[in-house]
Amino acid sequence: MTIIMKCIENKVLISHLEDRLELHLKESISLFQNLHESVLLKPASNGGWSIAQCLEHLNTYGRYYLPVIKKALENQPQQEGSLLFKSSYLGAYFTQLIEPREKMRKLKAAKKHTPPINLNPYLVVAEFIEQQEELLKLLKQSVRVDMNTIRIPISITKWIKLKLGDIFQFLIAHNQRHIMQAKRNLYISYNVPVED
Template structure:
């Protein structure tokens, strides 16, 4: 795995997050509640469920990232990020593809059917804005040194840069899924 300058990686991730934010505001925020809650024609999740699934991840990872950044003892001296094998694997697994395989959501991240659609969309937008702030705050940190426990087991800890890449790819995967319902 090649290393990449923090500033380059952060710029790439910011572009993706800004695109997610823009699409959420332009495509989802003003949709009728019925459309937001309508299940996919293939029996999959509604738009609101896709976004709520992402909200469950943001509720875990954003505070964990904030804590990791706050606990960092000094500014990073290594401003080159290199993905771990596991981090690169998880990210690649989540990247949207032409033909995406279905995955079973973990119990803690499975959205219910009955949702307040507008609250879900607003929370998703807020999370994307927070993610952008955290990305900006990470440019001058050693993203190899900060380790974040993953949501499904605290025993596995990924590098901060891997967590950012996973979250962004995962968000995009489910935004693509939600977009199919519009």
């Protein structure tokens, strides 16, 4: 669940996001890391993406956002005292749109974020885990910076820039959405019991 409030302390927001991200890491390692190639590449029974494609889709976002966030955080002054973050209207809208829920609206991936069928599934899973570890480091670095003033251009158009806190919330909600999709694929295809 995303925290979208009028104002929230950085440390509270980041703690919440870290908890979600650590769960994503744990699930990725325990569920996907040691699966056979054929399992990772098998399309969903409904014709949807394979597990590898779900994770590669997320990797395409990480390849864009992680370096941009890292660069934005360079030389940012660490501030004292309690910092507050307030989501922008657009940031809150994007995050709520992508946030996993019981009945999710199907969204079409942008062309540059559409994963190919032919993938090296082991590299995809390894990169996803590595990206989540990097995202966790960037979250920790952000506790003492003003996430309201750091603006990040979104991946589909550089004209729209969102606050850093909104980007973090969007990325982690988006990750959860597609991890859930990959887990459903694993459950339906192989009757492996997993929880959402």
